[in-house]
Every structure is written in C-alpha cells, then in structure tokens.
Amino acid sequence: xxxxxxxxxxxxxxxxxxxxxxxxxxxxxxxxxxxxxxxxxxxxxxxxxxxxxxxxxxxxxxxxxxxxxxxxxxxxxxxxxxxxxxxxxxxxxxxxxxxxxxxxxxxxxxxxxxxxxxxxxxxxxxxxxxxxxxxxxxxxxxxxxxxxxxxxxxxxxxxxxxxxxxxxxxxxxxxxxxxxxxxxxxxxxxxxxxxxxxxxxxxxxxxxxxxxxxxxxxxxxx
Numbered sequence: 500x501x502x503x504x505x506x507x508x509x510x511x512x513x514x515x516x517x518x519x520x521x522x523x524x525x526x527x528x529x530x531x532x533x534x535x536x537x538x539x540x541x542x543x544x545x546x547x548x549x550x551x552x553x554x555x556x557x558x559x560x561x562x563x564x565x566x567x568x569x570x571x572x573x574x575x576x577x578x579x580x581x582x583x584x585x586x587x588x589x590x591x592x593x594x595x596x597x598x599x600x601x602x603x604x605x606x607x608x609x610x611x612x613x614x615x616x617x618x619x620x621x622x623x624x625x626x627x628x629x630x631x632x633x634x635x636x637x638x639x640x641x642x643x644x645x646x647x648x649x650x651x652x653x654x655x656x657x658x659x660x661x662x663x664x665x666x667x668x669x670x671x672x673x674x675x676x677x678x679x680x681x682x683x684x685x686x687x688x689x690x691x692x693x694x695x696x697x698x699x700x701x702x703x704x705x706x707x708x709x710x711x712x713x714x715x716x717x718x719x720x721x
Contacts, residue, residue, distance in 0.1 A: 501534070502531060502534045502535050502538060502716060502717060503534065503535075503537070503538035505715060505716050505717075505718075506520075506535065506538050506539070506540065506716060509712060509715055509716065512700060513703065514700060514703040514704055515703045515707075517708070518703050518707060518708055518709060518710060519542060519708065519709040519710070520540075520542065520709075520710060520712060521542045521543065521544045521565050521567070521709055521710065521711045521712065522535050522540045522542065522543050522544065522712065522713070522716050522717070523543075523544045523545075523546075523567065523695070523696075523711050523712060523713030523716075523717075524543045524544065524545060524554070524713070524717065525544070525545050525546045525547065525550065525568075525713065526550075527713075527717050529554065529557050529558070531717050532554060532558060533558070535716065535717075536558065536559065536562070541561060541562055541563055542562075542563045542565060542583075543558075543562055543563070543564060543565065544564075544565040544566075544567040544586075544711050544713075545564065545565070545566065545567065545568070546566075546567050546568025546569070547568060548566070548570070548571075548574040548577050548578055549577075551564060551566060551578055551582075552577050552578065555581055563583035563584070564578075564581060564582055564583050565582075565583060565584050565585075565586060565711075566578055566582050566584070566585045566586060566587065567586045567587060567711055568587060569587055569589065569623050570585060570587055570588075570593060572592060572593055572596040575593075575596050575597050575599075575600045576600045576603070579597070579600035579601055579603065579604040579606075579608065580604045580606075582608060583609070584609045584610070584611065584648075585597060585608060585609070585610045585611070586611045586613065586651045586692050586711075587611075587613045587623065587624075587651060588610045588611060588612050588613055588647075589613040589615075589623040589624045589625065590625075591629075591633050591636075591638075594610065594633075594642065594645060594647075595638075595642065597610060597644075597645055598642040598643070598644045598645045599644075601644035601645060602643075602644040606644070607643075607644050607645065607646050608644065608645055608646070609645075609646050609647075609648050610645050610646065610647050610648070611647070611648065611649050611650055611651040611690060611692055612625060612630065612647055612649075612650050612651070613625065613650075613651045613652065613653075614626075614627075614630070614650055614651070614652045614670055614673065615652075616652040616653070616654065616666040616667075616669060616670050617652075617653055617654055617655040617656075617666060618655045618662070619655055619656065624652070624653075627673065634682065634683065634686070639683050639685070639686075640683055640684070640685075642685055643685065645685055646685055646687070647685060647686045647687070648687055648688075648689045648690050649674065649687075649688055649689050649690035649691050649692065649708070650670060650673065650674050650677075650688070650690075650691050650692070651691075651692040651693065652666065652667070652670040652692075652693045653693070653695070654666045654667060654693070654698055654702075660698075660701060663698050663701055664701050664704075664705060667693050667694070667698075667701060667702050667705035667706075667707070668705050670691065670693055670705075671691060671705050671706040674688055674691045674706070689708075690708045690709055691706060691707055691708050691709075692707065692708070692709045692710075692711065693705070693707045693710070694707045694710035694711070695710065695711050695712060695713070696712050696713055696714045696715040699711075699712055699715075
C-alpha cells in the first residue's frame with residue numbers, strides 16, 4: 500500500500516480521533532516525507548539531530564518537527580531555532596541546556612518530560628523521585644524559555660500486552676496526579692506522549708494524546 504493508504508488505514512483504527520498522529524520519519528528519504536505531507540501529515544518525528552536539521556531545510560515551513568529520540572546536550576543548539584516539541588527530556592541538565600539555547604533563539608520551546616516506565620534498563624528517563632526533586636527545586640522556576648507541557652514514556656519492547664498496558668496505565672496515573680497539583684509556572688499537564696507502531700492502540704485506550712508511528716506509515720526501515 501502507498502503511504503497515503505497506510506495513513507487512511509491507521510486513522511480508521513484510532514480509538515481516540517483527537518489523538519495526534521506523529522509520523523516517525525527517521526531513516527526515510529525525503530520523497531517518503533513529501534508523500535506523507537501531500538497526504539496531509541504536518542507532524543514529523545526524528546530521533547537524530549543531523550537528520551532532523553537536514554530534512555527541515557528541505558521540507559515545507561509549516562511542518563511541526565518533533566525531536567523524539569535521546570537528545571545530547573551539545574546538539575540542542577542545532578534544533579533550538581525551529582523544533583516544535585522535544586519529547587525526550589530525560590534529565591534536568593538537558594532541560595537547562597534547552598532553556599539556554601531557547602533563550603539564544605529568542606523563543607520558548609515546548610518539552611515533554613520522559614519518564615522511565617519500561618522494565619528495560621536501556622531506556623532513558625526520570626524516575627518519580629527525580630521528577631519530584633526537579634518539581635520542588637528553586638532552580639526550575641528560573642527556566643523561563645521552556646514550557647513543559649506533559650509527559651512521555653516508552654513501554655517495554657515485548658509481546659506481553661498486559662505489561663505494556665500496565666506501564667501506560669502507570670504513566671497516565673502520574674500524569675493525572677500532577678494535573679491535580681500546583682506546579683511551577685513553566686509546567687502544565689496537557690499532553691501525554693505514549694505509543695508507537697506496535698502499541699499505539701493500547702496507548703490510546705490508556706489516555707495517550709499523541710502517538711509516534713513510523714513503520715505502519717512508511718513500511719519497514721530502509
């Protein structure tokens with residue numbers, strides 16, 4: 500099937516039509532991105548800074564670029580002028596660097612805090628103790644060029660759907676808990692980014708507001 504046909508099929512399966520579909524275009528050629536763009540996609544996700552910068556220069560200006568991979572602090576400056584949303588803020592040091600580069604770019608960068616919800620050690624992210632320490636620190640209030648708009652989490656890569664569901668459920672419970680609390684001015688719980696090609700339907704059932712889908716749109720990695 501074509502990319503356009505894949506998009507139609509995916510959107511028909513959505514449990515929540517309000518959930519934002521982000522086309523994960525990493526490793527895909529510009530031609531594939533243009534095909535998705537022509538089919539109406541405006542939100543694209545990349546996990547490598549160089550690839551994101553290269554593609555942004557070649558694609559229409561109305562695209563919303565999502566940085567979805569692990570972001571190194573020394574690479575933030577390259578995407579700070581244009582990135583729409585950084586999904587994977589996995590440390591306070593990274594958040595401070597994003598704030599610094601956003602200030603230089605004279606903008607406020609929306610971010611999601613990545614929580615470590617998977618059983619795998621290889622995944623990045625805050626645990627709840629680290630999140631609490633950041634939320635209650637005085638330093639967080641000085642970060643005036645970032646806007647934390649929610650949480651992101653990646654489930655364990657497994658066939659066990661009950662485990663995946665329980666991890667998403669846990670993240671949603673944390674999200675709801677934070678939503679009911681008084682938070683710093685630069686924090687607001689609006690978005691919860693969870694779910695990829697293999698588990699986006701479960702993620703939507705558990706309350707995800709944005710899903711990151713690559714192979715189901717573009718086919719297997721080229």
